[in-house]
Amino acid sequence: MSRQPMSKHSRPMRKPVSRTPAWVPPVAVVAAIALVVAGFLLVRWYTTPQAAPPLTPNAAQLVVNSLAGLPAAELDSIGQGSASNLIKPVSGTPLTGPSGKPLVFYFGAEYCPYCGAERWPIIVALSRFGTFSGLATTSSSSTDIYPNTPTFTFHGSTFTSQYIDFQAVETTDRNQNLLETPTAAQQALVNQYDTSGSIPFVDLGNRFAFAGAMYLPDVLAGMSWEAVAGSLSQPDTTQAKAVIGSANLITAAVCRMTSDQPSSVCTSASIQAIEKKLG
Amino acid sequence: MRLQLVALLAAVAGVGVSIYLTAVHIAGIPPACPANAAINCEQVLSSAYGVVAGSAVPTSAAGILWFAVSAVLAAIVRLGHSAPVWSRLQLAWSAIGLVTVLFLVYLEIVRLGVVCVWCSVAHALVLLIFLIALPRQLEGRVDA
Numbered sequence: 330m331s332r333q334p335m336s337k338h339s340r341p342m343r344k345p346v347s348r349t350p351a352w353v354p355p356v357a358v359v360a361a362i363a364l365v366v367a368g369f370l371l372v373r374w375y376t377t378p379q380a381a382p383p384l385t386p387n388a389a390q391l392v393v394n395s396l397a398g399l400p401a402a403e404l405d406s407i408g409q410g411s412a413s414n415l416i417k418p419v420s421g422t423p424l425t426g427p428s429g430k431p432l433v434f435y436f437g438a439e440y441c442p443y444c445g446a447e448r449w450p451i452i453v454a455l456s457r458f459g460t461f462s463g464l465a466t467t468s469s470s471s472t473d474i475y476p477n478t479p480t481f482t483f484h485g486s487t488f489t490s491q492y493i494d495f496q497a498v499e500t501t502d503r504n505q506n507l508l509e510t511p512t513a514a515q516q517a518l519v520n521q522y523d524t525s526g527s528i529p530f531v532d533l534g535n536r537f538a539f540a541g542a543m544y545l546p547d548v549l550a551g552m553s554w555e556a557v558a559g560s561l562s563q564p565d566t567t568q569a570k571a572v573i574g575s576a577n578l579i580t581a582a583v584c585r586m587t588s589d590q591p592s593s594v595c596t597s598a599s600i601q602a603i604e605k606k607l608g
Numbered sequence: 609m610r611l612q613l614v615a616l617l618a619a620v621a622g623v624g625v626s627i628y629l630t631a632v633h634i635a636g637i638p639p640a641c642p643a644n645a646a647i648n649c650e651q652v653l654s655s656a657y658g659v660v661a662g663s664a665v666p667t668s669a670a671g672i673l674w675f676a677v678s679a680v681l682a683a684i685v686r687l688g689h690s691a692p693v694w695s696r697l698q699l700a701w702s703a704i705g706l707v708t709v710l711f712l713v714y715l716e717i718v719r720l721g722v723v724c725v726w727c728s729v730a731h732a733l734v735l736l737i738f739l740i741a742l743p744r745q746l747e748g749r750v751d752a
Contacts, residue, residue: 351743354742354743355739355742355743358735358738358739358742359735359739362706362710362735365710366713366717369713369714369717369718370717372717372718373717373718373721376718377721470645472645473645474645474648474651474720474721474722475721476721
């Protein structure tokens with residue numbers, strides 16, 4: 330590029346310059362970040378699973394039957410799976426139900442995603458000791474974390490067993506409207522053993538108790554009830570490892586309550602191995 | 609230079625927030641934080657993203673390191689080290705922090721669906737430090 334010769338006394342000629350105002354870069358950065366965050370929110374909104382309409386009673390019963398009919402060999406092969414062992418031994422007067430059998434007491438709420446996750450293994454586990462009827466499908470809250478987790482509600486259900494009693498309190502529905510109120514005795518159990526105030530809370534005959542879910546509800550995100558049930562019949566799925574692993578932990582604790590009855594359930598190698606871990 | 613003092617104070621505050629988050633993580637106690645549909649610090653901190661991938665090191669511990677280095681850089685520039693290398697280093701370091709923050713915000717919003725208030729305070733401090741570092745690089749830049 331050739332240069333123009335300059336005379337001795339003339340000043341170099343410069344093209345007029347324009348300085349970027351100081352406020353522009355920070356404002357541009359903040360605006361760009363706001364756009365990115367808005368994009369994240371949009372992605373979250375699009376990927377949040379919608380609540381499926383509840384199944385009809387007959388369709389729900391088919392899913393429950395599927396859970397109750399999982400092969401013992403598959404349950405044994407999974408063992409603890411990917412479940413976190415939240416079960417802690419507690420000491421107290423042995424808890425019995427109205428019929429005098431050891432009592433499993435559940436305390437939760439329909440809106441709660443952790444309760445939604447934990448009901449699946451509770452149903453799988455207790456179905457090995459008795460029979461549920463009247464279980465209806467529902468989803469956790471659409472505005473809480475892990476929204477619309479597919480699950481069942483214990484509200485309005487019954488459980489019959491020759492080994493144990495089962496009582497459940499669902500305090501609110503999925504929109505947090507009042508549903509059930511615990512009795513004074515049930516509230517006393519919650520106060521005594523659920524010191525963190527977390528739900529779900531499960532007392533296993535005052536021999537063991539746990540609060541919270543043994544796996545994260547996002548394992549079930551976006552799935553239908555039938556799809557969850559279907560995945561549980563395949564031992565290699567994430568759902569099977571989480572739900573059946575949790576169910577085996579609960580089963581082992583119940584076996585300790587029933588003095589290992591029925592033996593067809595409690596004497597399996599995996600349940601015996603888990604029982605030894607329970608303390 | 610006054611802005612560098614603000615950056616220094618922001619970095620010190622960031623170290624404080626990060627130490628608090630690391631302490632509650634190690635102690636296994638929930639941080640002082642409201643919990644609702646959108647905000648849940650415990651949920652975020654106890655998630656798989658609460659630790660540096662493949663380790664047991666809390667993510668907030670990396671925050672301590674980042675803010676400490678930011679404080680040193682702000683102090684150097686504040687003390688009059690006008691060599692452009694320090695300003696550029698400050699901008700590069702804060703840009704790394706900002707990109708990391710955007711990734712963490714992505715994890716909170718998209719993957720977890722909840723936000724940690726304490727983390728957000730730290731993220732805001734990172735953004736502030738970046739914004740302070742930014743104009744120094746643009747001083748004197750003119751259109752040709």
